Amino acid sequence: MRKQLIVPILLLVGLANSYGFFQFSQPADVIETNGRIRGVRDRDGSDFVLGGLFPVHSDADGGASCGPIRQERGLERMEAMLYTIDLVNNDSTLLPGIKLGFDIRDTCNSENIGLDESIDLVITGSQLEVETCSNADQVSSGNTTAPTSAIIGAAASAVSVPVATLLRLFQVPQVSYASSSARLNNRDRYSYFFRTISADNLQAEAMVDLCIKFNWTFVSTVYANDFYGEPGIDEFRSLALDRGMCIDVDKGIDADFTDIQFENLAGQLINSTANVTVLFASHHLAQKLFDQLKLLNQANGTQRRFLWLASDAWARSISVVSQFNESLAGLFGVAPHTEFDVGFHEYFSQLTPETDKRNPWFSEFYEAYIGCKINSTCSSPFSKITDEPRYRQGNFIPLVIDSVYSIAHALQDFFNNNCEQPFEWHRSNRTCRGQINELNGSALLSYIQNVSFVNPTGNKIQFDSNGNVEGIYEILNYQRISNTQYEFISVGLWNGTRTAGNRLKLNESIALQFGINSNDEIFSGRVSQCQVCQPGEYRQPGIGSCCDTCRNCMGQYYSNSTQAMECSICPNGSWGNDPLVGSTGCVDIKESVLEYSNPWAITLILLALIGILVIVFVSIVFGIFWNTPIVKSSGREQMILLLVGVTMCFVWTFFFVSKPSVGICFFQSVGLWLCLSLIFGALLTKLIRIARIFLRGHTSSRPRFTAPIFQVLFTFIVVAGQLVLVLISLVVVYPEASKLITDNNLEAPSVVVTCASSHIGPLVLLVIYDTILVIACNVLAILTIRFPDNFNEARYVSFTTFALGIIWLAFISTYIATSEELQAAVISFALNLSGFAVLACLFGPRIFIMLFLPNRNKKEFSSHRQKKNTTSIDMHLPNTSILDYGNATGRNGSHTNTTFTTQITTDSDDQPLGILKSGDNKRQSSAISPSHISIAVKENDKETVESTAMN
Secondary structure, three states, X not given: OHHHHHHHHHHHHHHHHHHOOOXXXXXXXXXXXXXXXXXXXXXXXXXXXXXEEEOOEEEEHHHOEEXXXXXXXXXXXXXXXXXXXXXXXXXXXXXXXXXXXXXXXXOOOOHHHHHHHHHHHXXXXXXXXXXXXXXXXXXXXXXXXXXXXXXXXXXXXXXXHHHHHHHHHOXXXXXXXXXXXXXXXXXXXXXXXXXXXXXXXXXXXXXXXXXXXXXXXXXXXXXXXXXXXXXXXXXXXXXXXXXXXXXXXXXXXXOOOOHHHHHHHHHHHXXXXXXXXXXXXXXXXXXXXXXXXXXXXXXXXXXXXXXXXXXOXXXXXXXXXXXXXXXXXXXXXXXXXXXXXXXXXXXXXXXXXXXXXOOOOHHHHHHHHHOOOOOOOOOOOOOOHHHOOOOXXXXXXXXXXXXXXXXXXXXXXXXXXXXXXXOOEEOOOOEEOOOOOOOOHHHHHXXXXXXXXXXXXXXXXXXXXXXXXXXXXXXXXXXXXXXXXXXXXXXXXXXXXXXXXXXXEEOOOOOOOOOEOOOOOEOOOOOOOOOOOOOOEEEEOOOOOOOOEEEEOOOOEEOOOOOOOOOEEOOOOEEEOOOOOOOOOEEEOOEEOOOOOOXXXXXXXXXXXXXXXXXXXXXXHHHHOOOOHHHXXXXXXXXXXXXXXXXXXXXXXXXXXXXXXXXXXXXXXXHHHHHHHHXXXXXXXXXXXXXXXXXXXXXXXXXXXXXXXXXXXXXXXXXXXXXXXXHHHHHHOOOOEEEEEEEEOOEEEEEEEEEOOOOHHHHHHHHHHHHHHHHHHHHHHHHHOOOOXXXXXXXXXXXXXXXXXXXXXXXXXXXXXXXXXXXXXXXXXXXXXXXXXXXXXXXXXXXXXXXXXXXXXXXXXXXEOOOOOOOOOOOOOXXXXXXXXXXXXXXXXXXXXXXXXXXXXXXXXXXXXXXXXXXXXXXXXXXXXXXXXXXXXXXXXXXXXXXXXXX
């Protein structure tokens, strides 16, 4: 179909060149004020006049005046309107016999200037209610001026909004070719407004679909604070949030933004982590932003580049984009889909300053575009604009043509429905033969609303209820073709008439470009999305950002899916498999026990084995020397009990390093206190026995309950008291293993398996009981250590008691400061030390004497104490009764024959001896131990006591 239309168009252009029905060579009336050309018009002999609003010049002074001529999007669009009017006026099938005139004004892209020119168009066209007066503007020929039937334009939405409000009051239809603001969809306020460009709400949909296509879910948005940018970005923002997208930087640009403000905005974009930026603004605002981004990158020594998503206002602006090729390469633009118009291209290629007499701005445009001065530096003959390498037909040219045709076809439809044939138009009263009512703006409005035609490029044009046409957008990709050549490449279409999900179609045969990196390499893809939470993480709402923050599922929590909103908790007895980085599952918590492979356990076991070997050695030595004086004098029964207690200390090490269970905990609870009470009980019994003997003074009576059976019995009583308290504690707290989960700062905790702690009450009683034993032992040790120097037994026992006291005093503080996992090891270590202390202090000296000093293992005094005024007596004490005689030496060295008799009896090897002393008819007795002999000697009615230790 399109190919079939192109051929007639080319023929039509050829005819135009032959017959010259294009009127560009005919001068038109120029509207000029204060030296500024405001517009151009040709109303002479016109039946209908179409007004035109085009931004031939850019704005200046904030829109108060006009600036330099625009090289794009101004004059070319104006020529498209003139070109279409020429086509219609010479079309025998469309409005035959009707001449369309024009009155085109330069808005300078300013709201104020555009509104002023619109008012002038209405007044000039006698659109006021007083139009019955015949004081309308007259052209130089004097003919009556036709009113302005409709207005084509304006370009900018900011200009069209106030103009549409004005034209609604005067009932003048307006058809814009570029004003895409969604606010103009309001038919209550802008009921006379139509447009051949799609509304921005559809453009926003296309942009969102493009973002979703490439998974750009984290973007920044920059927009113009005007009627174009704000509604467009509002629609984009709404659709983006509905689709789960996140907008980071979201800033508007005012028309009077300073360089500092642009620099601040550029800094925010550079600091953003979003790689895609949507820019919904005019091309001149876009250029100012790009300038500041470039300067800021240069100042910082960085090359931060974004992938830009351009709105239709600058999506094809090659004059702007070409200045920033490297930084803008890869941008995607969304522009209304239009076909290249061959007829207009041929028309525009004929225009030069020499041929175009109709357009008063063409020479100025030519100089700016070519870069020369007419009659000075411009070549002759003049070159064609279309021959310039950078020239591209504006994609809005077909939309201008469609705007003019929509009015022409609406007029034709009116004539077809209201005029009799043959058609005859009466210009004076604006009626045709057979027509009753005048053709005014309100009548024309309904025909424009219902117009339907196929444009020269083969697309069907019709307006919906909001005055919009179908939304079809072209997806453009700015690509690097070579090192110096960059071009916009059409890579797909977005068709709003299709169902959701099928609107965006990209040409898969075209390789897309997504920018150039700092190494001058083309990106084959670009990522711009919020952080995707992986398994082991969960999403937490961000602060100051719509992007959620990914947090690790730590400790006992886990997640096993992406984008999890919360972590799941592991069941009791399990923990996250990676609690510090983020867990994706659960693992059973490892039970922490003092295993045999633990260095502590190995050390304790080695100590225990060494201790057991030492005990075996001591037992063997004691067995060999069982009947020697040093063994007998030690109190054999008590020494056996001490060996049993020490053996338990070493054996119980194996219970304390074993994995707790009911049986192990029972033996731990019983064995600990039994070991201590047996050792302290035996030592206490020995100390009490020694103290009773020496603290009795010169009393000759024998202390009671000093026999071995009573010593053993007393020790068992001490142990029994301890056992009673132990049984009470076991009744209160059953001896079983308890599992305690320790907090290791989110690391996988340890389930410390320990024996259940005793109840505080019985535990306090147990501690107090042992403390009393320790204190009693140490008090008696202090008392007995002062006994005669040659009585070594008291020292051995005292040193043993002191050592045990120090060990268990240190144990208390160490136990409290130790983790529960190692508390059993501390107890075991203390028991080992206690066993070695007893072996070293109590058994060690005896073993040494027995093995290395056998001469001291005899039943005779190895040393004695001699006092003044006494007589030394050497005695041998057999196991049977002995009667010895001696004499004493007087104080003055004279010998006094003092006769006395000492009867020593032994009850057994280990019992104190009863000593009967007689002299001067007086009889006394004294009790001594087998290791000690106390002899009472009476001399001159004075009695002295001689003590000798048997070593």
